[in-house]
Amino acid sequence: MTESNAPKGLEGVIAAETVLSYVNGTEGILEYLGIPIDQLATKSTFEEVAFLLWHKRLPKAAELKDFTAQLRAHYTLPTPVKELLQNIPPKTAPMHVLRTAVSYLASFDETPDDISPEGLREKGMRLVCQMPAIVAYFDRARKKLPLVDPDPDLNIAGNILYMINGEAPDETMARALDVCLILHADHGLNASTFTSRVICSTMSSVYGAVTGGIAALHGQLHGGANERVMYMLREIGSADNVTKYLDEAMATKKKIMGFGHRVYKTLDPRATFLKAFAKDLADSTGNHDLYELSTMVEEVMTARVGSKGIYPNVDFYSATTYKSIGIEIDMFTPMFAISRVTGWVGHILEQNEANRIMRPRAAYIGPHNAPYVPFDER
Numbered sequence: 001m002t003e004s005n006a007p008k009g010l011e012g013v014i015a016a017e018t019v020l021s022y023v024n025g026t027e028g029i030l031e032y033l034g035i036p037i038d039q040l041a042t043k044s045t046f047e048e049v050a051f052l053l054w055h056k057r058l059p060k061a062a063e064l065k066d067f068t069a070q071l072r073a074h075y076t077l078p079t080p081v082k083e084l085l086q087n088i089p090p091k092t093a094p095m096h097v098l099r100t101a102v103s104y105l106a107s108f109d110e111t112p113d114d115i116s117p118e119g120l121r122e123k124g125m126r127l128v129c130q131m132p133a134i135v136a137y138f139d140r141a142r143k144k145l146p147l148v149d150p151d152p153d154l155n156i157a158g159n160i161l162y163m164i165n166g167e168a169p170d171e172t173m174a175r176a177l178d179v180c181l182i183l184h185a186d187h188g189l190n191a192s193t194f195t196s197r198v199i200c201s202t203m204s205s206v207y208g209a210v211t212g213g214i215a216a217l218h219g220q221l222h223g224g225a226n227e228r229v230m231y232m233l234r235e236i237g238s239a240d241n242v243t244k245y246l247d248e249a250m251a252t253k254k255k256i257m258g259f260g261h262r263v264y265k266t267l268d269p270r271a272t273f274l275k276a277f278a279k280d281l282a283d284s285t286g287n288h289d290l291y292e293l294s295t296m297v298e299e300v301m302t303a304r305v306g307s308k309g310i311y312p313n314v315d316f317y318s319a320t321t322y323k324s325i326g327i328e329i330d331m332f333t334p335m336f337a338i339s340r341v342t343g344w345v346g347h348i349l350e351q352n353e354a355n356r357i358m359r360p361r362a363a364y365i366g367p368h369n370a371p372y373v374p375f376d377e378r
């Protein structure tokens with residue numbers, strides 16, 4: 001490689017080693033610690049997946065019980081963070097709120113800079129339990145609804161729905177959200193995970209690394225795509241507008257949200273799983289039309305650009321799924337973050353096991369010996 005032809009977007013560059021997730025983009029395979037994603041989505045729970053990613057093995061029954069109890073002991077948010085959420089301007093996007101509040105959480109940890117494996121796992125527990133509380137409190141505060149405190153008798157997914165809606169969660173919806181959390185937990189060296197690994201490679205805190213991860217995830221080319229999918233489906237509106245909308249968008253080189261992937265050049269296995277899952281959920285919640293519209297978008301896209309390896313990614317059918325669960329559009333990406341924090345923490349643990357600061361180079365393509373021109377000559 002010459003100085004000036006560095007791969008754009010670091011495509012194909014191997015920047016870390018991991019045992020956490022295996023992503024095979026040509027065969028459409030995703031595994032966590034070697035376990036196929038559909039096995040985990042059908043048989044596991046989000047809590048168990050968090051243990052798997054942080055301990056690199058499945059827990060024994062007693063270990064999972066203990067781990068779950070420890071998690072639930074972390075549900076409560078420090079009061080000043082709760083107060084902050086009530087004072088943030090209601091129009092603020094929940095992802096900005098989440099990033100700010102997660103950074104603030106460091107102030108209520110006695111040892112925020114502890115990066116020992118035990119310390120990181122403990123902070124991971126705080127984050128995965130307190131990020132849902134941040135999002136749910138803010139959602140109710142912006143709607144001027146009374147805040148609902150977490151219920152330690154519920155699992156993470158059920159507790160999110162309880163804190164947002166203020167009523168006992170429907171079991172099917174809680175399990176549906178649990179499955180979404182499992183599917184989004186880890187995905188190789190995606191942009192936000194890479195960001196977290198870069199930050200922790202300087203021996204910075206987990207709070208900094210996760211705050212950076214949230215910022216990276218927010219972008220529409222990454223986790224922010226799930227919200228954009230729903231706005232796009234709304235804009236398309238009806239079946240007879242699908243072809244016209246997509247053709248016009250692609251004629252102007254617009255990216256269609258929820259399609260394409262840097263690694264997958266075939267169907268994203270999470271999208272395959274979510275498609276079937278979204279259908280059942282949409283049918284039982286009166287969102288059948290939305291599901292049908294989504295499948296039409298997929299059909300037209302596959303006909304137009306499938307040959308280029310552009311297929312639905314995880315964000316495409318997760319939009320319909322979240323909508324059926326009753327989650328508001330601007331809360332879709334925060335749900336992704338609540339899940340992906342388990343992956344970020346797993347990768348931070350892994351990076352720290354054999355750390356070396358991540359410090360690549362840029363190929364300098366500018367001039368040399370440029371004159372310093374005085375103000376009156378510029």
Ligand SMILES: CC(C)(COP(=O)(O)OP(=O)(O)OC[C@H]1O[C@@H](n2cnc3c(N)ncnc32)[C@H](O)[C@@H]1OP(=O)(O)O)[C@@H](O)C(=O)NCCC(=O)NCCS
Nearest residue numbers: 220221222225254255256257258259260261262313314315
């Ligand atoms: C995911 C994504 C960022 C990957 O980007 P990338 O690997 O840099 O791929 P590129 O942007 O270089 O795209 C390669 C080609 O496919 C096309 N393409 C990629 N994604 C596309 C999309 N969503 N809609 C239309 N065309 C797309 C590009 O226009 C480009 O075509 P060209 O070679 O004729 O110029 C990109 O596919 C995208 O923006 N998707 C939409 C956002 C999204 O859903 N993100 C969530 C990812 S999980």
